[in-house]
Amino acid sequence: MNTRPQTKKVRSTFRTFSAGLTTRGRAFLSAGLASAACAILLGYGPLLRVAILLVALPVAAAAITSASRYRIACRRSLEPARVPVGSPARVHLRLENAARLPSSPLLVEDQVPYTLGSRPRFILRRIEPGGSRRVAYRVRSDSRGRYQLGPLTLRSADPLGLFELTRSFSAQHTLTVAPKVEQLPAITLGTVWAGHGDGHAAHAAAAGEDDVGVREYRYGDELKRIHWRATAHHGEMMVRREEQTWHSRCTVLLDNRAGAHRGTGPTASLEWAVSAAASSAIHLLNNGYTVHLSTGDGAGSILTDTQDAVLDTLAVLRPVHAVGLSLSQAAADDRADSLVIAFLGTLTGDDAADLARAKPVTASAVAFLLDAQTWAGSAAAIPLPPGFEDGQRHAAAMLEAGGWQVVTARAGDRFADLWRVASRHTAAVVGVGAVADALGEVGLKTAGGA
Numbered sequence: 001m002n003t004r005p006q007t008k009k010v011r012s013t014f015r016t017f018s019a020g021l022t023t024r025g026r027a028f029l030s031a032g033l034a035s036a037a038c039a040i041l042l043g044y045g046p047l048l049r050v051a052i053l054l055v056a057l058p059v060a061a062a063a064i065t066s067a068s069r070y071r072i073a074c075r076r077s078l079e080p081a082r083v084p085v086g087s088p089a090r091v092h093l094r095l096e097n098a099a100r101l102p103s104s105p106l107l108v109e110d111q112v113p114y115t116l117g118s119r120p121r122f123i124l125r126r127i128e129p130g131g132s133r134r135v136a137y138r139v140r141s142d143s144r145g146r147y148q149l150g151p152l153t154l155r156s157a158d159p160l161g162l163f164e165l166t167r168s169f170s171a172q173h174t175l176t177v178a179p180k181v182e183q184l185p186a187i188t189l190g191t192v193w194a195g196h197g198d199g200h201a202a203h204a205a206a207a208g209e210d211d212v213g214v215r216e217y218r219y220g221d222e223l224k225r226i227h228w229r230a231t232a233h234h235g236e237m238m239v240r241r242e243e244q245t246w247h248s249r250c251t252v253l254l255d256n257r258a259g260a261h262r263g264t265g266p267t268a269s270l271e272w273a274v275s276a277a278a279s280s281a282i283h284l285l286n287n288g289y290t291v292h293l294s295t296g297d298g299a300g301s302i303l304t305d306t307q308d309a310v311l312d313t314l315a316v317l318r319p320v321h322a323v324g325l326s327l328s329q330a331a332a333d334d335r336a337d338s339l340v341i342a343f344l345g346t347l348t349g350d351d352a353a354d355l356a357r358a359k360p361v362t363a364s365a366v367a368f369l370l371d372a373q374t375w376a377g378s379a380a381a382i383p384l385p386p387g388f389e390d391g392q393r394h395a396a397a398m399l400e401a402g403g404w405q406v407v408t409a410r411a412g413d414r415f416a417d418l419w420r421v422a423s424r425h426t427a428a429v430v431g432v433g434a435v436a437d438a439l440g441e442v443g444l445k446t447a448g449g450a
Helices: 005-019 025-040 045-067 201-207 226-234 269-286 309-315 329-331 350-359 389-399 415-449
Strands: 073-080 082-084 087-098 107-108 120-126 130-139 145-149 153-155 164-168 175-178 214-216 238-240 249-254 290-295 299-301 340-345 366-372 404-409
Touching: 005 045, 005 164, 025 045, 045 164, 073 153, 073 175, 082 309, 087 107, 120 130, 175 309, 214 299, 226 238, 249 269, 269 290, 269 309, 269 340, 269 415, 290 309, 340 350, 340 415, 366 389, 366 415, 389 404, 404 415
Parallel strands: 082 175, 249 290, 249 340, 340 366, 366 404
Antiparallel strands: 073 087, 087 130, 107 120, 107 153, 145 175, 153 164, 214 238, 290 299
């Protein structure tokens, strides 16, 4: 006869009984065993009856609690499932008793990461058959990330508190803590002031009216679209082709090297840069841009075509331990960009030179250069490295020489204010270019007239 299955069953039962005993139950069991030993040694019968009662109570409690085969269903919901840093989210739990018998009192405990707060615990009285109970709690985090909530644990105990049974659910839910997003003013950087439209005005101006595509006149075409010069040339009615819809593309470069930033926790310079990158990317998406996100590890750009994609990507962004700012792959991806926005930490001369070379020729480029040392704390407590300020000025000068517009950001600055500053710089550059083009055109006309 094979006794192994029976032995395993006995061992499993003993482990369950031992693990389920509470402190009070262990005390009852220990007192009962000690009383039994004393009764046998002293030959005192009444003490033996007391010992049997003390031992029987935990055993009976375990049998009754284990036999209560109630079925509890749990549903968890998050409102909302994605929150900005520092904002609370509310978790709703609904417990339903699907058994024919009422449940015993339950201790409900949900597992949450320590960064979201302490573990929520609730004590529920008996749930009637077919009944339900609702409980809710709030979680909050000052750090970006993706956090798992659950599994939910239920503990039921006997009325005397001698034995408890723990049961867990396997379902988990994800809470995403995204960076804060600032509302930026309704101004855009770069020479392209809209992300999409019926045609590219700058391209039309550069190509000239004679180069606009034409086709034969068709019934129903508007008369204002007739191209008279092409009509005279071809000898038949010609109209301008419908201008193709175009989309401006922007790449947001985010320097996430650990050595390029200062500060710790939510007040670090990297967190400011992540929040600013999220604000600018969402602002450009709302203005019709196609936005790509690229980090300083040279892994290429990521298409973030929706606000949710931007927030989900930046929520899990972590600093990388890279020495140099490798943007060669990003530069290859950015050739078709009309706008490049970079959020940069501490730069070396090589970093600035790489960025200057990586700038697409036809794109407007704006660099928000973080004075990371201002995020490190008191200047008296943390002295500046030798030549730090000169190195940052040299890096900014190299970027400007490479065609970048540089805006310096310091701890405490609001990104919306810096966005206005960058827009004014861009407008000034565009205005100077327009004046130069106008003067050149006047000079050509004058020369032609002469």
